[in-house]
Amino acid sequence: xxxxxxxxxxxxxxxxxxxIGQTVMEAAVKHAVPGIDAxxxxxxxxxxxxxxxxxxxxxxxxxxxxxxQSMLDFANDVEDNSRLSCQIKVxxxxxxxxxxxxxxxx
Amino acid sequence: xxxxxxxxxxxxxxxxxxGETAQxxxxxxxxxxxxxxxxxxxxxxxxxxxxxxxxxGDLDIDRLMLRPASVYAEERIALLTKTRAVWIDRANRxxxxxxxxxxxxxxxxLATGAKPRKLxxxxxxxxxxxxxxxxxxxxxxxxxxxxxxxxxVIGAGYIGLEVAAVxxxxxxDVTVVETAVRPLARVTSPEVAGFFLDEHTRQGVRFxxxxxxxxxxxxxxxxxxxxxxxxxxxxxxxxxxxxxTPDIAIxxxxxxxxxxxxxxxxxxxxxxxxxxxxGDCAARPMVHYDGRMARLESVHNAVEGAKIVAAVLTxxxxxxxxxxxxxxxxxxxxxxxAGLFQGYDRIAFRGVMADRAFAAFYYKGDKLIxxxxxxxxxxxxxxxxxxxxxxxLPPSVIEDMSRPMKELVASAR
Numbered sequence: 374x375x376x377x378x379x380x381x382x383x384x385x386x387x388x389x390x391x392x393i394g395q396t397v398m399e400a401a402v403k404h405a406v407p408g409i410d411a412x413x414x415x416x417x418x419x420x421x422x423x424x425x426x427x428x429x430x431x432x433x434x435x436x437x438x439x440x441x442q443s444m445l446d447f448a449n450d451v452e453d454n455s456r457l458s459c460q461i462k463v464x465x466x467x468x469x470x471x472x473x474x475x476x477x478x479x
Numbered sequence: 480x481x482x483x484x485x486x487x488x489x490x491x492x493x494x495x496x497x498g499e500t501a502q503x504x505x506x507x508x509x510x511x512x513x514x515x516x517x518x519x520x521x522x523x524x525x526x527x528x529x530x531x532x533x534x535x536g537d538l539d540i541d542r543l544m545l546r547p548a549s550v551y552a553e554e555r556i557a558l559l560t561k562t563r564a565v566w567i568d569r570a571n572r573x574x575x576x577x578x579x580x581x582x583x584x585x586x587x588x589l590a591t592g593a594k595p596r597k598l599x600x601x602x603x604x605x606x607x608x609x610x611x612x613x614x615x616x617x618x619x620x621x622x623x624x625x626x627x628x629x630x631x632v633i634g635a636g637y638i639g640l641e642v643a644a645v646x647x648x649x650x651x652d653v654t655v656v657e658t659a660v661r662p663l664a665r666v667t668s669p670e671v672a673g674f675f676l677d678e679h680t681r682q683g684v685r686f687x688x689x690x691x692x693x694x695x696x697x698x699x700x701x702x703x704x705x706x707x708x709x710x711x712x713x714x715x716x717x718x719x720x721x722x723x724t725p726d727i728a729i730x731x732x733x734x735x736x737x738x739x740x741x742x743x744x745x746x747x748x749x750x751x752x753x754x755x756x757x758g759d760c761a762a763r764p765m766v767h768y769d770g771r772m773a774r775l776e777s778v779h780n781a782v783e784g785a786k787i788v789a790a791v792l793t794x795x796x797x798x799x800x801x802x803x804x805x806x807x808x809x810x811x812x813x814x815x816x817a818g819l820f821q822g823y824d825r826i827a828f829r830g831v832m833a834d835r836a837f838a839a840f841y842y843k844g845d846k847l848i849x850x851x852x853x854x855x856x857x858x859x860x861x862x863x864x865x866x867x868x869x870x871x872l873p874p875s876v877i878e879d880m881s882r883p884m885k886e887l888v889a890s891a892r
Contacts, residue, residue: 395542403547407506412782414525418806418815420860440813440856446885447860 375468379406379424382476391463397472398422398458408474415459420444421478422458423451427471434461434470450475482794485585486511489574491564491729492590493517495525495778496758498545499785500588501556507793514557514582516564516574519613522548527778529617530641530720531808534624535648540614567733569751586753588788589730589741593723593759593776598633602695608717611638623716626650631704631714633692635662637807639720640675644809647682654685654712656692656704665722667820671839671851674832675809682810687712725760725774738762740774745800747787755791757784766800767866768819768848779804802866804859811835815856817863818849827874829858829884838862840877847871857884865891 374390379401381387391400401409401422410421417440426434431454437445441460445451458472488504490497493515501515517523524543532538541547551558559576566575573581595610597603609620624630628651632639635657646653655662662679663672676686691707695717703713725740736742736750740762747755747763758781762774779801786798805816812835823841830837838858841849847870850862861884865871870891877887 399542403544403550405502405506405546405550413778413806414527416527416806416808417813417856419804440854443856444860446857447864447888 375463375465375470377401377463377467378469378471379409380471380473381406381408382474391467393463393465395463396459397424397461397463397467397470400463401458406474408478409458410478411459413459417441417444417457417459420448420457423448423475423478424456424458424472425452425475426454426456426461427473428454430467430470430472433466448475449477449479482792485509485792487514487584488512488586488588488792489514489516489582489584490588490590491516491574492592492726492758492760493519493523493558493560494590494592494758494781495523495545496592496781496784497588497590498523499782500590500757500788501551502546502554503785503789504792505554505556507789507795509789509793511585512557513555514559514584515551516559516562516576518561518563519615520561521614522546522551522558522560524614525778526612527806529614530611530638531645533614534617534621534642534645536621543614564729567729567754569733569754572753584753586755586792589749589754589756589760590758590781590784591726591729591760593725595719595723596721598692598695598719598721600692600694602697602701603719605695605697605701606699607697607701607715608695608719610719611642612723620716620718624649624651627652628715629713630654631656631712631717633657633704633717633719634721635659635664635686635688636666636720636722637663639718640679640809641807642718642720643679643684644682647679647684648810653683654687654714655679656687656690656706656712658689658691660689662686662688667816667851668823668826668839668841670826671853674837674853675812678810678812678835723759723776727760730756730760738772742772745787746791747784748791755788757781757788765803765819767802767869773803773819775803777803777805802863804863812853813856815852815859816850817852817859818847818866820849820851823848825874827877829877829880830855840874842871842874845871845873847877861885861888864888 413419741756764770820841825842836854838852838855852859
């Protein structure tokens, strides 16, 4: 199973086995990684699963959809590598992915 | 009781509100006993996808789970599935479950949810007539949910319309029967309801508006629905989506104050200070709406109740209430709703319905109270932010499409 590393804003790392086909958000929530709220469960309705994708992974995680872009527009501390983790599907290619979590989801 | 005297917390109801509460109590550092009592066989799962991706077959039950079932044991949360709480003894702080076992508590959280209304009709118990609340309900529906089957949906609320949309995408023949003269009558404006009516009609859904079902026909299996005007509609399956009633039986039994749900204060505390109530079963004062009491049936409300109660019981950082939010997926339309539209006297629009991307802003006087945004996430989030921070923008400003929503929100007072 691909491994994904989530790094909290305080530097704490969580390495999680992420099933292929699920999302980067789901893998975090199911392993209780703090800092990803994902209140809506992945419906792209709440913008509380914001992550920063490690720059070297940006091509593999793909582009933001326009819906995602609009949602992120209203999130705090958005950077060029910001994504909503509910919109990134886990694939074999993403084994080793590193994402950082913002200080707050609101 | 001060929180350091709380050693045992019981949560009745293992839906999203109950499940989130258990999890957040642990995250908040509560070390005592947590017992989570639920009637369903499964660990807590998300309900919104039931009428969307789960019905369609795009998600299996494992993906609906809030957490893997193994987590509960790991975190010392006693999850009692297929268990019904039947009695609360407030004086001695005990919950009795079916079978007679009594469980003591120091603090009790009621997250009993709501039950779908049954069709008050002869034939409502026939094979092929379904309610829509649990994963098991949907599993039963799916056996009959095949291309070409004739489906009658009774009730044109969000659940009914979401089911109709999935059914059309799966090739079923769909008729929606609604007693009101328009769909979504309780939940949105005639304008937005009209948009969804047109969309479903274009997608091949037939509507019988103002239609009163008289009885469900069939001998052992459903064959159709007869209306009071004499019309008969053939059906292979009937799905009722006519709303829910809060599950307040146990709260009434133990004498808590109940009025359209279990009444609570902003901390989700009931009339008994040791008992909290959250989620679909509870009503609390809406801080963004002059403190009026409301009972919301939504994920936002379930999660927020869990956050509030966990913060109170662990003396954590007080939760700041969000403006209520909701969503509905139908075909390729994502409807995002913020706020409560009841009592509006004016609507302003950004975008046009013909583009399938527009937002309806609801005002009461000068105050922005809600938005329905269809494929317009910026308008949804912007309006949510305004409502949450008690700011507003005049309708003429909102309607100015030359300025992006984010800029408008920044300029609001």
